[in-house]
Amino acid sequence: MTDRAPWITYRPELKVLDCTIRDGGLMNNHQFDNDVVKAVYETCVEAGLDMMEIGYKMSRKQADPKKFGPFKFSDEESIRKIVGDNKTSLRLAVMADAGKCDYETDILPKEQSVIDVVRVATYVNQIPMAVDMIHDAHEKGYEVWCNIMAISIVQEPDLQQALEVLATTPASVVVVVDSFGALYREQVDYLVKLYQSALKGTGKEVGIHAHNNQQLAFANTIEAIILGCNRVDATMMGLGRGAGNCNMELLIGFLRNPKFRIRPIYKLLQDHMLKLREKMEWGPVVPYNISGLLNQHPRAAMAVRASTGPDKDDFVSFYDKCVSEV
Amino acid sequence: MTDRAPWITYRPELKVLDCTIRDGGLMNNHQFDNDVVKAVYETCVEAGLDMMEIGYKMSRKQADPKKFGPFKFSDEESIRKIVGDNKTSLRLAVMADAGKCDYETDILPKEQSVIDVVRVATYVNQIPMAVDMIHDAHEKGYEVWCNIMAISIVQEPDLQQALEVLATTPASVVVVVDSFGALYREQVDYLVKLYQSALKGTGKEVGIHAHNNQQLAFANTIEAIILGCNRVDATMMGLGRGAGNCNMELLIGFLRNPKFRIRPIYKLLQDHMLKLREKMEWGPVVPYNISGLLNQHPRAAMAVRASTGPDKDDFVSFYDKCVSEV
Structure with a gap:
């Protein structure tokens, strides 16, 4: 194969x-209507995506089930309400x-779980x-x-040691x-390598x-892909904590594998994601730019x-406050 | 100098x-209030920027001065209303x-112009x-x-020839x-080289x-900078035609030259750009994602x-329509 324009080929x-529901749930305590979760699930299937992370496996001792929606906990029963026995090619993930x-x-034995x-x-x-937990x-x-979180504030020996153990x-x-949407392209290069x-x-x-604090989630994802990353996270309309994540509709437009289909994603955006956006804000607005720039947790933003x-x-x-806290 | 983390140094x-007013004027026929233009100018000065492109030099035979604001034409008088004799370190540009x-x-002789x-x-x-025009x-x-426009739809021999002439x-x-916000990082690499x-x-x-149709304007600008581009365009809050441009507040956060100051830019955003945004829409909404992805002019979006x-x-x-027109 020629190497002249590798960007029009695919791996x-x-x-x-x-991870729309899992990461996006950080914006609304996972209070999604089931029809939204189902629409995301069905869109993932139709779009030919490989995996959907549906929620957290949060301890009920640490989070009140009255305050959070079902996908903060992702019980087997809650998941099956959405996916049945999931007789599709889409694999399901939870975050612990x-x-x-x-x-x-x-976390149940696999044979009892979808x-x-x-x-x-x-x-x-x-x-x-x-x-x-990994062994379990x-x-x-x-x-x-x-997923090792918040690596933009981790010292390199610690990270090296963690990777050696993993x-x-x-x-x-x-x-x-x-986690903080703080990384620029060269830092992504450094870390991926x-x-x-x-x-x-x-x-x-x-x-x-990637997180989108500085409008770099999609670009940094592209960069990681170029370097050989073969597992890529994105969310519908970029929904996710604070500034959100890499937009799925952009990522699927960029990828060239013909098994992916973008049209069902646009349909989800207009039918469901726009309504969610009326109820809650996410995306790279200025305070998230600032927290990303300063490599800070987005909670203040x-x-x-x-x-x-x-x-x-x-x-x-807000900037003055963040700078005074550095 | 060590080469270990070149991204914290600067050139x-x-x-x-x-080019906020020049490119952004394509969204409102350059109908900006003079106080907005003046605020952008003063912010450029305070932020330590090198140059401000204030508008077009449009032919009055081709555009009706009743329909357009003054910076569609950028007469000497209109510019001086904003900048006086421009006794600052900020240089002024117009687009022809x-x-x-x-x-x-x-275009007047230089000695008659600011x-x-x-x-x-x-x-x-x-x-x-x-x-x-260049010689003139x-x-x-x-x-x-x-500026050679729309190069994402130009054949390479034509572009090569144009560059040879220039x-x-x-x-x-x-x-x-x-122009169409169509380029991905590897294509930016290819073209810059x-x-x-x-x-x-x-x-x-x-x-x-860069244009921001696919949320890549800032990232593609970073890429060009890494490759050695030393002249970089951006706009306040990304204001520009359609999806807009590379956001100045992101770019100045990224650059490390201490002569640049980001705080005056945040001030401009909250005092002026938010009000503009209430009156007109720009930014990478889905129809611009689609026109960028399909390498089409943004006019349909x-x-x-x-x-x-x-x-x-x-x-x-919209997607179906654009695809049918490819």
Whole structure:
């Protein structure tokens, strides 16, 4: 094959994961109507996506089920209300946060579950617990991924050590996660290569999960793909915490694998996502630009955007406050 | 100097051009209040930007001055109302479109003008006229740049030929212009290198002017910068035709030259740009995603977004229509 315009070819091994409901639920306590969750599920199937992450496996001791919708917990019953026995080619994932999941009891043996993949999310200081969770889920029969969060504020020796440890686990994928939407292209390059190097020879794939604080989620995802990432996260209309994620409709437009279909995604956007947007705000508005630029957690930006007062659009005061806290 | 994290250093020779009023005027027939134009000008000065493109030099025979605001024509008098004698370090530019500018008469000798730079915008088939305009402006005493538009639909031999011709002119900068917001990172790479190669040895700089149809304007600008582009266009809050341009507030956050200051830009956004946004829409909404993806002119997307009926958000019908026209 010629190498003249590789961007019009594709890698069959590249797989796309939709995490609209899981990540988007951070904006509305997972209070989605079931018809929205079902519409996202059916769109993923029609669009030929590889996987849908439907929600969290959150401990009921740590989150009040009266305050949160069902996909904060993703019980088997709640999932089956949406997907039945999921007789489709779409695989299903849930996210289990280290320290926030009663995984010994709440993650069922695979033969009792319609879930295919458990994604263990961990901060770098929780790696030993994450490793235990990875083994637990793997022994129960699941494919397991690991997302190390907030790596833009992690020191490199810590990250290197975490990757060395994860390399010895049965996790099949380790995901580069830009939790704060702080990374520029060259930093994505650096980290993807670091992950690839640490996982070399293990057969594990590197994934990418980008946030859109600086309008770079899609671009950084492209960059990771160019470098060989074969597991790619995106969400419908970019719905996700704060600034949101890589937009699925952009990603599928970029990918060339003919199994992907973009038209059902546009249909979902106009039928469901626009209505969600009327109810809640996400996307790269200025306060998220600022938190991304300063490599800070988006919680302060989320608070200012939730305000009904004039501070909502007082970008300068927000910037001054963030800078004084650095 | 170490090469370990070059992204935290900077190139002093990199210069930033604001084209908020010039490109944004394509959304409102340049009907800006003078206080907005003045606020953008003062912000450019305070932010330490290098250049502001204030408007077009449009022929009055081709555009009715009753229909358009003053910066469609950018008379000396209109400009001086904003900038006086411009006793600042900010240089001023105007854009002159090939075939739409009475340049022989409307571009005054430099000694009668507060303008520093004339940017000649041309389609590839108008290169002979553009060359005449470049010589005219240069002989009148201006620095001259050349923007070749819509290059994502130009055949490579034509583009090569155009660059060969421009290499012999007194233009000091040739700008890579992604008019349709269609280019992905690898294509930006390809084109920037093509321009650099064609202009090698002439001392000319390569510039970048990106559109945001696929949320890639900022990322593609970063890419061009990494490759050595030293003339960079951006606009306040991304204001520009259709999906808009590279956001100045993001770009200045990314650049490391201490002469740039981001705080005045946030101030402009909250004091002026938010109000403009209430009156007109720009940014990467779905119809612009589609026109960018399909490498089409944004005029159809602009028409559908200007609609007050249900077709405004009927993304599927718009997509079907655009695909049928390919």
